[in-house]
Amino acid sequence: xxxxxxxxxxxxxxxxxxxxxxxxxxxxxxxxxxxxxxxxxxxxxxxxxxxxxxxxxxxxxxxxxxxxxxxxxxxxxxxxxxxxxxxxxxxxxxxxxxxxxxxxxxxxxxxxxxxxxxxxxxxxxxxxxxxxxxxxxxxxxxxxxxxxxxxxxxxxxxxxxxxxxxxxxxxxxxxxxxxxxxxxxxxxxxxxxxxxxxxxxxxxxxxxxxxxxxxxxxxxxxxxxxxxxxxxxxxxxxxxxxxxxxxxxxxxxxxxxxxxxxxxxxxxxxxxxxxxxxxxxxxxxxxxxxxxxxxxxxxxxxxxxxxxxxxxxxxxxxxxxxxxxxxxxxx
Amino acid sequence: xxxxxxxxxxxxxxxxxxxxxxxxxxxxxxxxxxxxxxxxxxxxxxxxxxxxxxxxxxxxxxxxxxxxxxxxxxxxxxxxxxxxxxxxxxxxxxxxxxxxxxxxxxxxxxxxxxxxxxxxxxxxxxxxxxxxxxxxxxxxxxxxxxxxxxxxxxxxxxxxxxxxxxxxxxxxxxxxxxxxxxxxxxxxxxxxxxxxxxxxxxxxxxxxxxxxxxxxxxxxxxxxxxxxxxxxxxxxxxxxxxxxxxxxxxxxxxxxxxxxxxxxxxxxxxxxxxxxxxxxxxxxxxxxxxxxxxxxxxxxxxxxxxxxxxxxxxxxxxxxxxxxxxxxxxxxxxxxxxxxxxxxxxxxxxxxxxxxxxxxxxxxxxxxxxxxxxxxxxxxxxxxxxxxxxxxxxxxxxxxxxxxxxxxxxxxxxxxxxxxxxxxxxxxx
Numbered sequence: 044x045x046x047x048x049x050x051x052x053x054x055x056x057x058x059x060x061x062x063x064x065x066x067x068x069x070x071x072x073x074x075x076x077x078x079x080x081x082x083x084x085x086x087x088x089x090x091x092x093x094x095x096x097x098x099x100x101x102x103x104x105x106x107x108x109x110x111x112x113x114x115x116x117x118x119x120x121x122x123x124x125x126x127x128x129x130x131x132x133x134x135x136x137x138x139x140x141x142x143x144x145x146x147x148x149x150x151x152x153x154x155x156x157x158x159x160x161x162x163x164x165x166x167x168x169x170x171x172x173x174x175x176x177x178x179x180x181x182x183x184x185x186x187x188x189x190x191x192x193x194x195x196x197x198x199x200x201x202x203x204x205x206x207x208x209x210x211x212x213x214x215x216x217x218x219x220x221x222x223x224x225x226x227x228x229x230x231x232x233x234x235x236x237x238x239x240x241x242x243x244x245x246x247x248x249x250x251x252x253x254x255x256x257x258x259x260x261x262x263x264x265x266x267x268x269x270x271x272x273x274x275x276x277x278x279x280x281x282x283x284x285x286x287x288x289x290x291x292x293x294x295x296x297x298x299x300x301x302x303x304x305x306x307x308x309x310x311x312x313x314x315x316x317x318x319x320x321x322x323x324x325x326x327x328x329x330x331x332x333x334x335x336x337x338x339x340x341x342x343x344x345x346x347x348x349x350x351x352x353x354x355x356x357x358x359x360x361x362x363x364x365x366x367x368x369x370x371x372x373x374x
Numbered sequence: 375x376x377x378x379x380x381x382x383x384x385x386x387x388x389x390x391x392x393x394x395x396x397x398x399x400x401x402x403x404x405x406x407x408x409x410x411x412x413x414x415x416x417x418x419x420x421x422x423x424x425x426x427x428x429x430x431x432x433x434x435x436x437x438x439x440x441x442x443x444x445x446x447x448x449x450x451x452x453x454x455x456x457x458x459x460x461x462x463x464x465x466x467x468x469x470x471x472x473x474x475x476x477x478x479x480x481x482x483x484x485x486x487x488x489x490x491x492x493x494x495x496x497x498x499x500x501x502x503x504x505x506x507x508x509x510x511x512x513x514x515x516x517x518x519x520x521x522x523x524x525x526x527x528x529x530x531x532x533x534x535x536x537x538x539x540x541x542x543x544x545x546x547x548x549x550x551x552x553x554x555x556x557x558x559x560x561x562x563x564x565x566x567x568x569x570x571x572x573x574x575x576x577x578x579x580x581x582x583x584x585x586x587x588x589x590x591x592x593x594x595x596x597x598x599x600x601x602x603x604x605x606x607x608x609x610x611x612x613x614x615x616x617x618x619x620x621x622x623x624x625x626x627x628x629x630x631x632x633x634x635x636x637x638x639x640x641x642x643x644x645x646x647x648x649x650x651x652x653x654x655x656x657x658x659x660x661x662x663x664x665x666x667x668x669x670x671x672x673x674x675x676x677x678x679x680x681x682x683x684x685x686x687x688x689x690x691x692x693x694x695x696x697x698x699x700x701x702x703x704x705x706x707x708x709x710x711x712x713x714x715x716x717x718x719x720x721x722x723x724x725x726x727x728x729x730x731x732x733x734x735x736x737x738x739x740x741x742x743x744x745x746x747x748x749x750x751x752x753x754x755x756x757x758x759x760x761x762x763x764x765x766x767x768x769x770x771x772x773x774x775x776x777x778x779x780x781x782x783x784x785x786x787x788x789x790x791x792x793x794x795x796x797x798x799x800x801x802x803x
Contacts, residue, residue, distance in 0.1 A: 210388050214398065215392040215395040216391070219395050220387055222423045223394065223420075225422075226419045227390075276407050278411075279412065283414070283417065288418070290421060294424065
């Protein structure tokens with residue numbers, strides 16, 4: 044199992060990994076389920092009926108346990124510092140995609156009927172999504188097949204089957220979750236193959252001895268760093284997506300659910316504001332306005348500034364550490 | 375914050391897919407954006423997790439209804455309708471053009487008819503009548519009518535009989551030009567234009583001339599010849615009055631012209647009323663138009679069409695003479711009970727009973743007879759001034775016999791005229 048899917052598995056309650064064998068949904072069991080999950084029995088009954096979980100071979104207890112795990116993971120959609128109310132809980136649970144959640148939980152528990160239904164519903168879309176992500180039919184089929192094996196729970200942890208489907212919370216669509224999982228696996232595969240690529244062609248020359256920068260360039264570097272550090276997360280995400288990842292305005296707009304013209308205006312305004320902020324930072328550092336403007340005209344190659352590192356400070360390292368940390372487990 | 379958003383961790387697939395589908399609550403959305411801003415791998419996953427547009431299109435193919443324009447079914451009918459409309463418009467246009475041409479021709483002919491030949495000098499065209507400087511007092515109303523009808527015949531002969539191209543214009547302007555422009559050396563072109571009767575003055579003159587004549591035809595058609603003739607003479611008088619009034623600034627030249635005309639008219643001491651001198655007499659003396667004439671005297675038929683000058687409506691009402699050749703009359707003329715007619719074949723017929731019976735006249739002229747008119751008696755000064763002594767002798771011959779009678783003049787297609795006093799024997803002019 045790769046690192047990307049691990050947090051979801053951690054959120055899965057241990058009880059859901061065990062199939063509920065022959066539990067009859069009688070009144071005593073309902074009380075026991077309500078007690079264990081902390082949810083009102085009427086709400087559980089209502090959600091269980093709405094999810095049509097019985098057709099997937101999922102009992103009320105199993106379903107209530109899954110709901111409780113989702114609520115605990117997401118804090119029922121409210122910030123952690125806010126105390127939950129029963130109404131908020133009911134609203135949160137009712138807003139979930141209950142049929143897909145029940146199907147995913149049943150598949151994670153290894154119910155055959157659920158798997159049959161899952162394959163009927165999602166086999167073709169999953170293959171198409173894999174082909175779209177990889178850009179190749181062969182790689183897409185390979186990626187989809189590998190995901191099927193993983194979803195079925197062939198990997199075991201602590202003597203128990205581990206299925207990534209258990210991490211599905213039902214907030215988004217199951218197909219979207221599957222697509223994201225495919226993308227994660229594709230990125231992991233790319234990273235593994237990238238590591239195996241010989242570095243002959245990519246080996247850069249050894250950096251020369253760092254020459255002392257003029258005072259103006261030092262001030263400029265400091266000012267740029269301060270400006271980037273003061274950017275809000277949304278602007279950093281926008282700049283990184285457009286300038287670093289070179290995503291199109293259309294793709295950015297679709298991810299942010301805004302019009303691409305809005306993205307364009309935001310980018311234009313953002314760069315203008317950054318220039319003004321940089322000038323202010325340089326002036327506050329002791330440069331005159333004219334000197335600050337002249338400093339902005341300096342050749343960027345004279346600056347020892349890595350904008351990528353400024354935008355993506357330490358998160359890439361964490362991802363690498365995590366990968367290194369998880370890799371022995373997956374093997 | 376959930377456990378996955380702790381430092382050094384990445385969001386799982388569930389959170390990323392919820393972020394892509396905008397199913398996260400606002401605070402988690404902001405956290406996710408902050409993480410994506412600094413995490414290129416998660417950004418890559420998020421962008422890869424987006425449903426592709428092509429995939430959406432393939433999954434949900436929407437049939438595009440091809441909409442045809444409403445007029446697509448009229449692809450064949452539309453050109454056909456346009457062609458039919460074009461043909462209709464073309465037909466109407468051609469009809470209007472032909473009608474306009476006919477009207478213009480008739481208008482031109484009418485203008486020709488309305489312009490009285492007042493020239494005392496020789497007209498420049500062979501079709502025009504040779505100069506007839508016959509001064510005569512206005513005692514013969516027939517001559518007045520004959521004057522205008524002669525001019526009509528001379529001018530409109532080309533309308534009915536195809537002849538040389540020049541005659542039409544020359545016959546139109548010949549007498550008028552000779553009257554005003556030639557006889558009077560006026561340096562001012564206004565005089566000439568007035569005398570030559572350009573379109574506007576000519577219309578004014580003709581309108582003034584025809585106005586009194588218009589009511590006359592009805593009476594004339596009912597054999598009230600004197601009334602029609604007096605009206606005709608009165609209209610000629612009105613023509614000259616109009617001309618005189620329109621050229622008041624050229625009184626001197628007009629007076630000169632009048633004096634010339636008076637001299638010409640007063641030259642014969644006491645000739646009997648000559649038909650040809652009626653016009654000049656009217657012009658000079660402005661006498662009352664009480665004349666005795668026959669209604670048929672002023673009629674002319676050209677090309678089978680009755681074209682009258684002063685009594686055009688009357689002429690149109692007149693009955694065509696039934697000639698022995700059974701051909702339509704090309705030109706007819708009558709004088710004192712005698713009536714002559716030329717049919718379209720050029721044969722001349724003579725009647726002494728007002729057109730009841732016709733006798734053919736043997737051909738005594740060359741060419742083809744095309745026109746008849748009344749000419750003044752040959753015993754005038756102009757005949758004496760004629761350069762041709764033979765003509766002068768021949769013309770002077772009938773004057774003792776019938777001093778008061780006008781003679782007939784026949785013009786052939788070459789413009790040569792023959793004279794006759796009785797319509798039976800013809801002499802070359």
